[in-house]
Every structure is written in C-alpha cells, then in structure tokens.
Amino acid sequence: MFRHQKELQYEVKVDRPDPMLARNVQEVLGGQFGEMTVMMQYLFQGFNCRGEEKYKDLLMDIGTEEVGHVEMVCALISQLLDGASPEDQAKAAEDPNVAAIMGGVNPQQLIVSGLGALPTNSNGVPWNGSYMVSSGNLLADMRSNLHAETQGRLQVSRLYHMTKDEGVRATFRKMLARDRYHQYQWMAAIAELEEKNGVVVPASFPPQAEMESQSEAYKLFNFSEGEQSKEGPWARGTAQDGTGDFEYVSTPKPKGKAPKMAVPAVELHHDLTDKSTDK
Structure with a gap:
C-alpha cells in the first residue's frame, strides 16, 4: 500500500x-x-x-x-x-x-x-x-x-x-x-x-561446468594499440575470488577456425549462387 x-x-x-x-x-x-x-x-x-x-x-x-x-x-x-x-x-x-x-x-x-x-x-x-x-x-x-x-x-x-x-x-x-x-x-x-x-555473479553456477575454460578466466588480451593496460592490477596478481592469477598476453592468437557458412535455400533470395551455372 x-x-x-x-x-x-x-x-x-x-x-x-x-x-x-x-x-x-x-x-x-x-x-x-x-x-x-x-x-x-x-x-x-x-x-x-x-x-x-x-x-x-x-x-x-x-x-x-x-x-x-x-x-x-x-x-x-x-x-x-x-x-x-x-x-x-x-x-x-x-x-x-x-x-x-x-x-x-x-x-x-x-x-x-x-x-x-x-x-x-x-x-x-x-x-x-x-x-x-x-x-x-x-x-x-x-x-x-x-x-x-x-x-x-x-x-x-x-x-x-x-x-x-x-x-x-x-x-x-x-x-x-x-x-x-x-x-x-x-x-x-x-x-x-x-x-x-563470492564476488562473481551468479555464485550458484557450478564451477566444474567451466573447468575446461578455467585458463581463459585470467588473461588480459592486448587487443588495442599500446600495452599500457598491463600496468594495472587487473593484469597481474591474484583474482578477487582467489582461484587463479592474472596474466597479460601481449600477442594474442586465435584458437578457433574461420567460420564457413552454408549457402541458404534459394527461396531466401540471398543471391549467393552463380546464375551462369544454374540448370
């Protein structure tokens, strides 16, 4: 009321x-x-x-x-x-x-x-x-x-x-x-x-579910020009929840493959097919 x-x-x-x-x-x-x-x-x-x-x-x-x-x-x-x-x-x-x-x-x-x-x-x-x-x-x-x-x-x-x-x-x-x-x-x-x-939201998410990606949780990737960001406390020291140490990666490299999309059905009119080869 x-x-x-x-x-x-x-x-x-x-x-x-x-x-x-x-x-x-x-x-x-x-x-x-x-x-x-x-x-x-x-x-x-x-x-x-x-x-x-x-x-x-x-x-x-x-x-x-x-x-x-x-x-x-x-x-x-x-x-x-x-x-x-x-x-x-x-x-x-x-x-x-x-x-x-x-x-x-x-x-x-x-x-x-x-x-x-x-x-x-x-x-x-x-x-x-x-x-x-x-x-x-x-x-x-x-x-x-x-x-x-x-x-x-x-x-x-x-x-x-x-x-x-x-x-x-x-x-x-x-x-x-x-x-x-x-x-x-x-x-x-x-x-x-x-x-x-704990400091991470949501706290109820099971830690074991992301164990295979645990190493990715502490890396600061240098994705911009310059390396000044490595000077901050977010790039070194122990994580706030005490589960690992931060790491600065100056030259990050991709770990995945380039995506290759399938050509959709012609009814969607993407115009992706070569008309000269159409029968």
Whole structure:
C-alpha cells in the first residue's frame, strides 16, 4: 500500500524562472539515469525480491523515497517554467550560440504539459522501461543500483554548475547528499553479499561446468594499440575470488577456425549462387 503526503521531502523554491534550465533538469527526471529510472528500478526489485526480508525492505525504503524525488524534480521544473511563454523561445533563439546548442526552450513544456514536467529526457525522448534493471539476482541488482546512483549523482553535479540560482542549488545539494548516501547503502549491501556468496555473479553456477575454460578466466588480451593496460592490477596478481592469477598476453592468437557458412535455400533470395551455372 502506498500513501501520498502533500509535503515534499525537502523544500523546493527557485529564485527566478529559467525555462532553459528546466529543459536541462528534464535529464535527471526522465533520462536514462534520472529519478524515474531509479524509482522504477528499486521498486520492481523490491516487488520481486525473495529471501531475506531486510533486502526487500531496503529496496522498498529507497524506491519509495525516489517516488518523492520524482515529485521534487517535477516541482523544480514547474517553478523554473513559471511565467514562460512562446516569446521566451523566440528570444532565446536570437543568440545563435544558444539556438544552436540548446535549441531554445523545450516546446513540449509549452505545448504538451502546459508549463509542467514531462516523463522525458532533456531532448524530449520519452522515458523507457529498458533503462531499469531487475534481474532477480541480488548482487547483480545491487551493482546496477550503485551504477545508477553513480551516474545520477554525476549528472546532478554537472547541472549544479549550470546555474547560479541558489534556490535550485539548494535542491540539488539535498539530492547530491541523498545520492551519496544511497551509494553508501548499495556498497554496503554489495560487500555483504560478496562476503556471503563470492564476488562473481551468479555464485550458484557450478564451477566444474567451466573447468575446461578455467585458463581463459585470467588473461588480459592486448587487443588495442599500446600495452599500457598491463600496468594495472587487473593484469597481474591474484583474482578477487582467489582461484587463479592474472596474466597479460601481449600477442594474442586465435584458437578457433574461420567460420564457413552454408549457402541458404534459394527461396531466401540471398543471391549467393552463380546464375551462369544454374540448370
């Protein structure tokens, strides 16, 4: 059961309208790593969670908080659009640099939403369910969550420097603080799950099933110009699960044969046969 409370988690109050910034903020609402993505990702992971109740509870706690963050960002966008008009778009386009880079005010915020937020990114591309991850494997999902919070916080940090509006920045600071803590939470969950089951996903896959390929599990192949990658800890030392040692292969050689495809039936019209030999 969900219950909506009218008050926002944190105060949202901009100093002045800024339709151009409103368009940019759409990215952290409906973009790939926006609040809509983490909201849906955590909630679906929570809905589908099996096993220890504490993981489901954590997912539902943070997922429900993200519902509130979606509302906060919508309120921020709406305030940035207050008083905007079609004339604003025309005025912005008078500067050729602004017109070329920004394309002016987002016309959909004027035409479609009536000065409101949209479930889209900053270029008007609708939010997509494929942005979210809910695999049913807790470690895989927690790592995806850490990635999502990492990218989301990075984008809010960049937006922070795109405005001098202290009201907007105050909202961003709250979002940045919460995204930082959410990274801590996912890191803690990841560490606990790795301690329980190991660092490789899925832990339940039988090791004996890949024993014949074990030697291939530790090699870094030099498939690009230069050999700087051999200087990293991923090219030497022991694997994180303690099952083998890394090896750098400077001149990798193929171990398979070139594929030879059969000619398909003529009904598929690949036009691969020599017509001069047809009977």
